[in-house]
Amino acid sequence: MSRIIAITNQKGGVGKTTTAINLAASLASLERKVLLIDLDPQGNATMGSGLDKAELLYSTCDVMLDQVALTDTIISGLPCAYDLAPTNADLTAAEVELTTLTDRECRLRNAIQNIRDQYDYILIDTPPSLNMLTLNALVAAEAVIVPMQCEYFALEGLSALMTTIEGVRSTLNPSLKIDGLLRTMFDGRNNLANDVSAQLDEHFGRLVYRAYIPRNVRLAEAPSYGLPVMHYDKGSRGARAYLALAQEVLAQEFHRPERIPPTAPEKSFPVEPSLEETIEPDASPKIANDGVLVFQLKQNKK
Numbered sequence: 001m002s003r004i005i006a007i008t009n010q011k012g013g014v015g016k017t018t019t020a021i022n023l024a025a026s027l028a029s030l031e032r033k034v035l036l037i038d039l040d041p042q043g044n045a046t047m048g049s050g051l052d053k054a055e056l057l058y059s060t061c062d063v064m065l066d067q068v069a070l071t072d073t074i075i076s077g078l079p080c081a082y083d084l085a086p087t088n089a090d091l092t093a094a095e096v097e098l099t100t101l102t103d104r105e106c107r108l109r110n111a112i113q114n115i116r117d118q119y120d121y122i123l124i125d126t127p128p129s130l131n132m133l134t135l136n137a138l139v140a141a142e143a144v145i146v147p148m149q150c151e152y153f154a155l156e157g158l159s160a161l162m163t164t165i166e167g168v169r170s171t172l173n174p175s176l177k178i179d180g181l182l183r184t185m186f187d188g189r190n191n192l193a194n195d196v197s198a199q200l201d202e203h204f205g206r207l208v209y210r211a212y213i214p215r216n217v218r219l220a221e222a223p224s225y226g227l228p229v230m231h232y233d234k235g236s237r238g239a240r241a242y243l244a245l246a247q248e249v250l251a252q253e254f255h256r257p258e259r260i261p262p263t264a265p266e267k268s269f270p271v272e273p274s275l276e277e278t279i280e281p282d283a284s285p286k287i288a289n290d291g292v293l294v295f296q297l298k299q300n301k302k
């Protein structure tokens with residue numbers, strides 16, 4: 001049975017797609033059969049895997065609207081050595097349409113069921129928002145990997161993400177876990193990065209991957225060749241870091257501690273007033289006017 005992992009952080013540009021592509025390629029190089037599902041209308045994982053998003057016959061947009069089976073979208077035999085369910089900007093329209101459809105939160109989970117047995121790992125790249133697409137990924141997944149840059153505002157976003165994950169756990173997907181927080185674009189010469197990294201270790205402990213991804217120009221260059229970094233420059237620090245991450249992810253296959261997030265830290269992490277609200281246990285997600293995923297929130301009486 002495959003392990004389904006969503007790569008999620010509603011903050012933009014933190015390395016979600018870079019992680020999805022390079023973790024997929026690294027797991028494939030360790031002889032695991034991997035499918036990468038691109039669930040971000042930007043289609044960056046599609047392009048970075050060597051496929052032109054303008055040339056797609058079918059995409060994950062068609063899957064979300066129940067027009068084709070997931071298997072019909074999957075492209076095999078790419079140089080990246082994993083299978084890809086690609087996407088393009090059509091998925092933006094699908095996201096809007098989804099809000100009016102039944103079973104809208106479970107579309108991806110249902111679509112994955114038929115192909116699940118064919119893979120060891122199914123990774124899902126998600127958009128930089130907590131919208132219906134991200135919700136579908138969180139409902140379909142067993143685990144979440146959260147790439148994050150070690151900076152002040154990254155911690156703020158983390159609180160919101162934890163709240164959303166807790167909301168999904170208490171409603172649509174009780175078995176959802178955070179597999180790990182991944183430090184990306186890490187620069188050890190930067191004091192703030194070191195401070196934030198230390199805070200993460202202190203508060204989240206084993207939830208933080210030991211592997212971290214350094215800032216490395218090869219990682220930024222590789223997508224323009226449509227290649228994961230290990231096929232572009234195998235000896236680069238970026239390639240070695242993602243291989244180390246893949247090994248850590250594989251180790252979790254054999255020893256998987258309860259990786260449930262503790263509550264978000266109170267003092268050192270800035271929390272917006274709205275995050276002091278809690279999620280009702282039986283609340284079902286709703287889409288707010290601006291398209292952002294919200295739950296039926298109940299004010300904490302203080």
Ligand SMILES: Nc1ncnc2c1ncn2[C@@H]1O[C@H](COP(=O)(O)OP(=O)(O)OP(=O)(O)O)[C@@H](O)[C@H]1O
Nearest residue numbers: 012013014015016017018128185214215216219220
């Ligand atoms: N470790 C790294 N070193 C150097 N550049 C990196 C690294 N990780 C990612 N980048 C670059 O940073 C940019 C953002 O990365 P990426 O696209 O993976 O983030 P993202 O979280 O998927 O963004 P979005 O939220 O828009 O989907 C890209 O140009 C990418 O090539």
Ligand SMILES: [Mg+2]
Nearest residue numbers: 016017040044
């Ligand atoms: Mg991305």
